[in-house]
Amino acid sequence: EDKVVQSPLSLVVHEGDTVTLNCSYEVTNFRSLLWYKQEKKAPTFLFMLTSSGIEKKSGRLSSILDKKELFSILNITATQTGDSAVYLCAVGSNTGNQFYFGTGTSLTVIP
Amino acid sequence: DGGITQSPKYLFRKEGQNVTLSCEQNLNHDAMYWYRQDPGQGLRLIYYSQIVNDFQKGDIAEGYSVSREKKESFPLTVTSAQKNPTAFYLCASSIGRGAHQPQHFGDGTRLSIL
Numbered sequence: 001e002d003k004v005v006q007s008p009l010s011l012v013v014h015e016g017d018t019v020t021l022n023c024s025y026e027v028t029n030f031r032s033l034l035w036y037k038q039e040k041k042a043p044t045f046l047f048m049l050t051s052s053g054i055e056k057k058s059g060r061l062s063s064i065l066d067k068k069e070l071f072s073i074l075n076i077t078a079t080q081t082g083d084s085a086v087y088l089c090a091v092g093s094n095t096g097n098q099f100y101f102g103t104g105t106s107l108t109v110i111p
Numbered sequence: 112d113g114g115i116t117q118s119p120k121y122l123f124r125k126e127g128q129n130v131t132l133s134c135e136q137n138l139n140h141d142a143m144y145w146y147r148q149d150p151g152q153g154l155r156l157i158y159y160s161q162i163v164n165d166f167q168k169g170d171i172a173e174g175y176s177v178s179r180e181k182k183e184s185f186p187l188t189v190t191s192a193q194k195n196p197t198a199f200y201l202c203a204s205s206i207g208r209g210a211h212q213p214q215h216f217g218d219g220t221r222l223s224i225l
Contacts, residue, residue: 004153031210042115042201042216050211088153092210097161098169099210101146101154 002027004091006102014110017079021105023089024071032092033065033072038104039085046074046087079109113138117202117217123225124189124196132187132220134202140215142208143185147171148199148219157200160185161208189222197224 004025036043047056049065065072086104115136124130142161146154156169160179174193203214
């Protein structure tokens with residue numbers, strides 16, 4: 001059974017802290033791994049990873065994929081209250097061309 | 112502005128009633144998807160469509176139906192056969208048909224039972 005597991009389920013940090021969110025997967029015929037940020041409504045796209053060891057970076061956020069160990073991490077440095085959200089990990093499969101989502105990590109950043 | 116529009120934002124269903132959730136996109140995307148989001152369970156795929164007049168069942172299609180008569184539109188009907196329809200429903204689209212294109216999401220419809 002295809003599955004995506006995110007950890008931790010929730011996290012509370014203070015502004016300025018650095019956080020690491022984890023995503024492990026068992027998905028048949030892996031094609032891609034995507035990270036989304038969901039605040040109230042629509043998830044917004046952050047990164048797509050397809051190759052191992054290549055870091056994707058956008059401002060204070062960065063992510064990397066390990067296809068051998070089947071996991072990805074999302075790092076956020078110097079956290080701000082605006083980073084408070086649920087972070088979703090999704091893995092794309094070439095079988096059926098569909099995505100499998102994890103349950104998300106709820107991040108709360110306290111001023 | 113280009114994007115995905117879901118309507119209504121909130122919807123209430125009576126027992127035995129079918130309801131239809133609207134999803135329209137003006138991004139000229141080929142693929143469209145419907146997900147259900149429940150607390151603690153993440154997003155689960157209901158149906159998806161990669162081209163007009165064609166769609167496939169996802170993991171939890173029972174009690175739902177869809178149509179794809181136009182590229183821009185992918186409505187979802189929640190039928191009376193769906194016994195636990197209370198959830199947050201998200202529509203998404205992507206430019207290509209494969210699992211290597213990011214999905215763009217609408218703002219969702221929250222469905223509740225009266």
